[in-house]
Amino acid sequence: MRILMLGRGVIATVYGQAFAHAGHDVVHHVRPRRLAEYREPVPMDLIDGRLGPLGRRTHVRYAAQLQSSTEPDDRFDLVVISVGHHQLQEASAALAPHIGDATVVVLGNVWDELDAAVAPIPADQVVFGFPGAGGGFRTDGSLHGAVLRSVTLGRSGSAPNRRGQEARAVFRQAGFTVRDEPDIRGWLFLHVVLDAGMFSQALESGGLAAMIGDRRALGGAFRTSRELLPVLEARGVDLARHRTATVPARFPGATGTALALATVVVPIARASLAAHDDPQAAEPCAVLRDLSRTARALGIATPRLDRAVGMVTRPDRAV
Incomplete structure (x- = not known):
């Protein structure tokens, strides 16, 4: 299968390497000015959850195929978009004229209504999901992080179609298990809320990496998420369905204690936070600001979130 990965960020690189290793023809679409910045091949130091229940450390070198232009004649079978939620509409609009009949997989946070977030890509071509991977690039260009064995996928429409089957097949061929989520809209919105809690606490702690083993910080993160549950209910999310x-x-409190222990003794849990030492990164800041705007529009008080937003120094929507 011919696969187009948008960009060569952490998620695109981790899954692009996995798909290429499984025998697919993988191309990364990058901006022209970025071509000269990337060093190929990229050394990857990963805790790989596909290799055991607690994951196993692996070292690979991935020589990604990079290109700065995409045309319908390229005839991709699958397109994977993994960008910050605040960049999704722009990325979708830019790709729409060039993807032909390819199945599109969106991996990442979504806070807008799903179909609107990917317009003008036809909704019946799109599968939504969330990656089980994270990490960061070092100054030498190497990637350090972790990838879980599982990935969550679902469609905005209830009826199954071949797009979901194609997406699931690609991930399974690369050694991943796929969890099908019938209410992907509600699940994604809930994930944004959980992320907002972590991002808000990271501003106070000095980064997600600084929260490793800190039960109070992790408990505080989820208290902020609890404050945001009424926002989900006001948007029509059935929380009982996602109990x-x-x-x-x-x-x-209990979750913070358990996760603090996990981030100390479980390598894959530790690695998932260790690479994130910049609390002012674009996506975390955009998540906090957008949830705050939504809460205000709905008339819901979110004092913990508001305190975190007040700590953001990154210009709004800057990337």
């Missing part, structure tokens, strides 16, 4: 996923927000 398991809301456990961290409903029981922040």
